[in-house]
Amino acid sequence: MAYDHTVLMDGAGIKRALTRIAHEVLERNKGVTDIVLIGIRSGGAFIADGIAQQISVIEGGTVPVGAVDITLYRDDCSGQLPHQAVGRTDIPFSLEGKKVILVDDVLYTGRTIRAAMDALMDFGRPQSIQLAVLIDRGHRELPIRADFVGRNVPTSHKENVQVVFDGLNQPIEVVLEK
């Protein structure tokens, strides 16, 4: 491979991290009442499914899971770059009064999270929004922090952190590319 490529987490490690996040979410919110998970497309939506699965293993029952696409809420949309395809936002329930757990795979500048929060507000007024991420790689450009973190990974701007998914959208590893 032409570039340096380090595996930060394998599939079992990711599963352990998501199980811990599921426990922390339940502990912080004292159970599943009013909790909904919203994943940010595309990676975050798959991670949200993983956390939801762990929550139902621990507590029984199911928590509502939605997905948000932030393309239409980006802050760099008015540039001359060709516009990307827009993914589907799928939140088939009201967020009014809910405790929303916003989920992404990698937290970096925080701009995606800002856009996602704007999008969520268009679906009602949640009681609170908490942020869960699999990887926090630092370098925030906005005053945003995560409530639940799978793993903190110090990185440089030149590096890239990628969560790799298999054909069934299950996370199989996290890699650091230099």
Added chain:
Amino acid sequence: MAEFRHKHIIALRDLSKEDIELLIATAESMREINNRDIKKVPTLRGKTIINLFYEASTRTRTSFEIAGKRLSADTVNITTASSSATKGETLADTALNLLAMKPDIIVMRHSVSGSHYFLANKINCSIINAGDGAHEHPSQGLLDMLTMKDRFGRLDGLKVAIVGDITHSRVARSNIQGLTKLGSQVFLAGPPTMMPPGVERLGDVTVCATMNEALQDADVVMMLRIQQERQGKTLMPNAREYSRYFGLNPNNIKLAKPNAMVMHPGPINRGVEMSSSMVDGDQSWILKQVENGVAVRMSMLYHVCGGELE
């Protein structure tokens, strides 16, 4: 990932299969916005869109206006009855004057085919064609294709019958351009006086001698409006005779596949090209077409804003 690199959308003839698929896919994703309580996203905040309509329109103009507003653009409507065109201003002068007010997109409908190409050479904002003469009506073609995709999940291999005044129909031309690029087969029927010579050269298009031949095993039956404002008295004897030979009714629809889609771009002359029972019947997708129009136009506005100067 697919990218849209056109600054203008004037004709589906100018777009590739991939461009058309991207416009339809974006419309499918944007449709959800129209069902929210708060039907607005901030994407085109600060953009100005001028709807410049030199011909009458209800659906298209309202639909473009709503589409712009749902993307947070500022939309301004100009219709000729209330514009300087009635005082004799030329199209180019009107456009240059509007351009001085710095719009980002001009959506125009004009009775002269090709007027958008003329304008695109003179001004530097994006231009979207909302219908030009008998040339093209790309937003209608796209929304028709989206509606067919809703029903069948694909466009490839569909048999589409288009019946009526093909000569004067920009809707037919846009559908022919788009559908043949995406792999559908198009069958045309209409009075010989309303069938343009050489139309088969546009793609996988078959001209049928009778309406029944076109309807045979069709997945989609698209009826066109008799455009009384565009044709002289010479093209057909009268509406009753037209209806007898080229009107859709509960009998001849049986030639198409069971549960075939019935479509019409509107406005409908009830009892002429279609019987009322077909317009309001179970097989009619006409109102779904109108609903899809908003999402398709949102997609077009969004993508031309990201397009580069051609």
